[in-house]
Amino acid sequence: MNIIVTIKQVPDTNNITIDPETGTLNREGVPAIINPEDKNALEAALTLKEKHGAKVIVLSMGPPQAEKALREALAMGADEAILLSDRAFAGADTWATAYTLSCAVKKIKDYSLIIGGRQAIDGDTAQTGPQLSECLKIPQITYVQDVKVEGDTVLAKSVFGNVRRMVQAKMPALLTVTKEMNEPRYSTIRGIATAYREKKITVWNSKDVDAKPMRIGLPGSPTQVRKTFSPKHEREGKVFAGAPGQLANDLLGVLVDNNYV
């Protein structure tokens, strides 16, 4: 069985600030990491591999620097890595990304599962996974916390808010997993050595995956970002002090003045 894990390299938002002038992320010097829930996805795939035997292929679209994220995935135990890299992919929204990934998946052809993280910490959309399954016309199970494979079906526990569902699907299928699912393993020292010295990263451009020019990158993206900004907190809290009766009066006064009551 082949399992494809989609990963995205993201800036470590624990270490990031937003430039108040331009509203863009200060990426300078911020470490790039594998999107945390994509690591959970990889861990899920590696666990399935240990149980059933599988080849785990990590797939990422990104600039050449995303190679570092793929090396890390290889160090954790992935067998193969594919980087989709092309200037023409730049500016892609989730829809164009999903389409591009689907072209690569079609080229890989032989697979039983695609596993990705629920969402990326730099965009928080949770769209790419589901859109990818739509592009491929395969079943999707999202917000997965537990997974079992039996024969040609996958059985997953999906948890959304306080709704828990057991969902079964015929493979090939796509899963998006949440951080509650598992604890991603550390790369071992040997894993690191093999990832950097022995394993190869395949790079595919838009032609390699036969992607239609109008469906990738900025031209293929229906979402147009007009402006990014950090929300301004203009309203300020106000502290009242005094005896309880007086406080109740003051508070009522504010509510009345603002037409809340």
Place this chain on the structure above:
Amino acid sequence: MIDYSLTDEQNFLRETVRKFAENEIAPYAQELDREEKFSVEITKKMGEMGFFGAFVSPKYGGQGLDYISYIIMVEEIARVDGSQAATVAAGNSLGIGPIYYFGNEEQKQKWLPRLCKGEILSGFGLTEADAGSDAGGTLTNAVLDERKNEWVINGSKMFITNTSNELSGVVIVQAVTGKSAKGRKELSCFIVPTDAPGFESRKLHDKMMWRASDTSELYFDDCRIPAGNILGNKGEGFKQMLQTLDGGRLSIGSMGLGGAQGAFEKALQYSQERKQFGKPICKNQAIAFKLADMAIEIEAARNLLYKACWLKNNGLPYGKEGSMAKLYCAEVMGRVANQAVQIHGGYGLMKDYDVERFFRDQKLLDIGEGTSEIQRLVISRYIGC
């Protein structure tokens, strides 16, 4: 041409070991130190990570690292805890090293895979009660019993790391095997399994430092091992010991470097958070300059140590630089840990603050694997005094 950059692999290795050390070692370091407890659990986890057999070829289950990578690994562990770094450094440089470098194929096949996995731990028994700096003064002796084809060892060893815990599997022991033609002691090294008859280890208690590292006395009372357990040829023990210590010094150096880095970071952070006279104490030049001095010395120590590793990696002589690096890194950590405690004021004297432990752990580095006096002796000979 000088190129100071580390490879992507080395950078990622540092990142990974740092994360492991911060998550799996740091939270337990204070408690293990206080209770003077060797942690089997952490040691096993370190084994699973591949911290043992760092420079051993994958052919024997090793990790196949270059020496700089190995040193970075120890450095990152020492950045959070000297004791765990000691377990790893002694296991690699002192226990596994001699088997890998001087063992025959059969010995390597037999011992290395389990040692590299961390299933069993190893150490190097050189020091004796009456033979410390003067390691050639070894009294422990080994006699070949030709009838049974066994070596019979008698004597004792002092201060041996990694040899009295439930993972201890094997110890390399230096013993006298005769006299050379010139009447000098002939020394040889032996692979002694910890379950050999006549072998006993007793844990040493109440250490000031490395309290979570396992240190013991070893006793050999007609201890019998197969004749084939001699390392290399009879009489090569002294040379093997010197070579082992050359490599070991680099790992002690990295413990000094990592410890200095750890103490420095703690001090820097504390100085930014602690306010007196209405401002963070690091805003006082007296404190800021201490931190600047620490940063300079750490940088210099790192360069010296990495250069020594680079020489070793490239098969060049590194004895002098290794000795310098061991001494300098140890002493830099001494100065840094001392000032780190100073910057913490009274809190730095309390066990709840890591710098207190770093301050104590540092002292071993001036003494183990050749005292600072012996290093200066070695260096002075190299420079022609």
